[in-house]
Amino acid sequence: MPEATPHDPTPAVPADTASSVTGRIELYTHEPMVNWLSPLQLLMTAVRVAVAQIIGAFADARAVQAALNPAVSNPPMQVSAGSDGATWVDYLADTGDGWHSTYSMALCVSQPVHLQGENQALPRAGVLLLGGDQVYPTPANSGYRTRFLDPFRAAFPAPVPADATANSEIPIVVPDAPLMVATPGNHDWYDGLRGFAQLFCIGEPIGGWRTAQRTSYYVLQLPHGWWIWGLDLQLESEIDRQQYEYFRGMHAKLAPGDRVVLCTPEPSWIDEMQRVARSQRRTLPTMETRTPRFRSLSRIELLLGDHLAVVLAGDMHHYARYTPRTGTDGPERFTCGGGGAFLHGTHQLPETPSPISIGATRQHYRLADSVYPDKATSRRLRDRAWQLPARNASFCALVALLYFLLDWILHSATPPAGSMIGSGGLMAALSQVEVGFAQTPDVWRLLLRALARSPSSVLFILAIVAFFAALATRGPKGLFSLDGLAGALHGLLHVALAFALLWVFTRINVHHFGIHAADWRLVPLLLIEILFVGGLLGGLLFGIWMVLANRLWGLHMEEVFSSQGIDDYKCLLRMRFDADTLTIHPLKLESVCRRWSLGQGVQALRKFGHTWRLRANPDARGPRFVPASGETPPPMAIQRIEAPIVVHRHPQRTSP
Template sequence: MKDQSIEFRAGAGQPVPIVMPHSTQPSTSNSRIELYTQEAMVNWLGPVQLGRTGLQTAVATTIGAFADPREVLAMLNPRDSNPPIQVAADGDVWIDYLADTGDGWDSTYSMALCVSQDVKLPELTLPRGDVLLLGGDQVYPTPARSGYRTRFLDPFRAAFPAPVPKVRPAQQEQSVPQPGAPWIVATPGNHDWYDGLRGFSQLFCEQKPIGGWETRQRTSYYVLQLANGWWIWGLDLQLESLIDRQQKQYFEEMRTRLQPGDRVILCTPEPSWVDEAERLAREDKALSSIETQTPRFRSLREIEQLLGDHLAVVLAGDSHHYARYQPKAGSQAPQRITCGGGGAFLHGTHQLPDPPEPINVGGTRQRYELAGVYPDKKTSEQLRNRAWRLPTHNLPFCGMLAILYLLFDWMIQSASKIPHPARGNRSLMEVLSDFEVSIPNIREVWRQLFLVLAHSPSSVMFAVTIVLGCAVLSAAGVKRTRKLAYGVGTVHGLLHLGLAIGLLWLMGRVNIHYLQFEVENLLQVLLFLVGTLLLGGSLGGLLFGSWMVMGNTLWGLHREVVFSSQRIADHKCFLRMHFKGDQLTIYPLKLEKVCRRWSVATGVAKLAKVQRTWRLRATPESTGPRFVPATGELELRLIEPPIEIRRARTTP
């Protein structure tokens, strides 16, 4: 069978299908067994994951404040042995920028396919990048427990695999030399720091190949030197600490190598300029101070001041969307681009500041306007509004809510077994069974509940925990109107308590009043358990999802969770940049729909599949990706017209 090349077609017009490769049948005895695990997207609202995320964040932040592994890397790689990485001296270089990978297989592998191949637009072809820049958060939720292997390495090695040698090497792990192989260079994000940067350093800083890509950096920060006066600087700004001394000294030395007219593209872990603009918008201008800036923006500001007029573009991930802020006419400032669509769940764009407050860098007030965004704000709001359907896509979280309702009802019903004259020495469920389920009776139901709570400290503590949990969740990430956020969250928690007592009321009315069961009857208890779990999970999920939508719409709350709870895999993006002579052209590309059904590529033998893990056999003739879309199509398009930047000036 004749070989075919992979063609990714994209453009502003109609989508064009991709023709996937067909390799010849194996003709050699040497082969390689490959394992690939197709992980599902992280369930950020999963009960276990909620606890892990909070614990890992706290531990990583605390330990990082006392033990900084960047200092160890700096000692092992002195500045004299860590020179700029020289890239393609002919002056015509293609470089990709991809950030926030390593969540679910479908989205991450789809994007890995995109950056591993040429892109064909209607009017021109964009060759595969000579260098792939990873902008941070290469793995979710944490590098621990083989996180890098299954969520990052597997999709990237499957999309662009290393060749199988025709002759079996003496050592199994020995790589096959690849003349002209592309490079991969990475910036660590906050999730890469959750193991103290250990996994990141082993993966990217030891010159080991990643599939068909080669690694070149020696530390978590780097400098790439291109021809014609172009440079790329990658920063490591850790979690909540300022830039370390060794890294700052490294970039100060790199600054001395810049010539007049040289331009620098700066890669930073997060778009901290957005946080800074929002801080300026909410704080009293008379009290504004550098002391209230976030550590990451303060560190970024130091590097930007160091670069001065050499700075041309600032790139960042962390926010899982595309947003380009360009300087307003007459303002001297770099382009600022967020492009975090490498595979993680989608973040909204409808709350991005437009225009943002001017920020101060080096004594200059930089004024910006939002020039390009993906998905657009209307689409972002529509996606946000789908969060009310929480029970349809997050059963574990809804199950947790149902169990909380059941435990609360169990506690107050048990406490009500203590005789009380106000209830006629009956239990709460028996008393509630006498009331019709109607609005006028709600007041009496709450009165009966308070009578029980007054004699049950454990029930009170449980109720307070639920209310405080909702209040803290509502205020998470909120830096403005925190009192309002806590108040809104408190009301949310009270509604969940109301739903729990409402379920007890409904079950008592049905089981005791209509079905005439005794409260201690085993069948009644079974019906109560089943009914509370089913109704509690469904109604609780609807309440939680609807409240998130309302809180975000009215007060701007739940920015993160209203999207992370949905785990939206679509609306991915990356940048393909072309450096030629004095001009840099940035092509922002989007993939609106990721592939969700995969087939093993021709020429690769499927040996077994156990749950989500595939076992394949590859031979020297097995070229191209290991999995192909079952439909044979992926659709790439331009987000906005190409952005052109010259060494002398910036063209919006």
């Protein structure tokens, strides 16, 4: 966890003298990365997702926003050019996870970027586009405050007035402040968009940034005929009628030759490319159709036509660019979700995907060479997922607890008198079988006889198998597909491990330790043994299976990375809009900072857990936390992912 170093540049102020010192009291929480396999986290997130989907189906917050903000009162936000005639815009998506990664990226977008290894600096942008999922896992429990607001306000704080009171929380409006606009992702919708609207749609500043959008969708009008449109496609719904009519009105404002950069919550074109490829491989017609988000995106793209220049998306936490194949037309399509959340791999991205259709036009794409991380690195990081027990002890404990419950339920099934198992129960029978490979058939016969008399055990096993089958079949594939069968095999391996643990520990406890099979002490002893050994072996089985299943069948692409919580390999786009060209600089931060000291003009009053209570003096202007001695400041460690991509405002049209 982040700690202030012993050589902090400013000493702590005693709490009892705080009231006599001028300055502003500020609180910052250094949150760790979300543990996506934590049992409690899994349960809470699942409940939030279910509630959000149910409520979203009946009450769409976008309709309320449209009613309160009709198009006449929601005009395009005007963006001015800089002194050199250019407009600089940053794109950052999937923020709001751990402090180290999110704060490092917040520092990058709040300052000029000095390209490592080059004698060049890119100026700070006048607009920050947030591409979705500003908070993880959900907005609940002050999620926006601790995981988004704290790092961004600390990286680019508003100035402290000379007459600031000790507990001042009054927003400070900064003249000519850069603009922050946001597109909601699925995680922003898990509270029905309430927190998102309160944060971005009421016009209050966020640190040194200003906000101006009135709804969760927006339009920016830049100089020289450039526009930026931001879509809100909710969870899995179609674009709402009011939003579509709003963009139809904005389309009427476009002049001939104007170009639009489109921001969408997720790269749904990749799903569409894979869907088309699946349909081409099948000999029988398929009922699989476009996802709602791609249908909605294609409607807006069809509306824009030749005005569309670039499509930006987050959601996938890596950098990838799909560019039109030589001789074909279409917008450049970027995925850049490296704002702070855990890393996603790139090794399964299709190189030359099947063409997608926008209206009657078929667009042919290829994957640009410079994905980030590169595919070799992605595979290497994937292969580390077997180390699951070292990273997710609580998840391994949950797996071990399921083993114990299955074994306990099976043992508790009372056999009839004179059965093969005998009056001593399953444990007494197992304790008589020496542990060894040759004895495995005898053990399985015992277990099958016990299962025949324990319907609850059979149901428990079926539930385990169904869970792992469902885990392997995200998307359109059903439980009875090949992926589902592979997942079912994974579940059966865990069931077999649970039985093996019961056999081994029963043999040790009853035969070697001399504890009677009916002794009550055998149950808590078995629980302790399975928690430690079963947790380790179960975690290893889960981790190794994820790696092998991904290598062999491409399964568990999400879990193989989310289970690791990799906070390095971040990325952003810094874009320059000129009269005739848009120049996009894809940038990467390979390693985030992990050791912090207090910034200039900041005093530590107290630290409780992960939360800092600071006093910012009137002369405090820079970041509240700076890299500790020996750490490279994130803006100085930025490198290029690939050469700048130039998009012309008046492109020459080509024919396939």
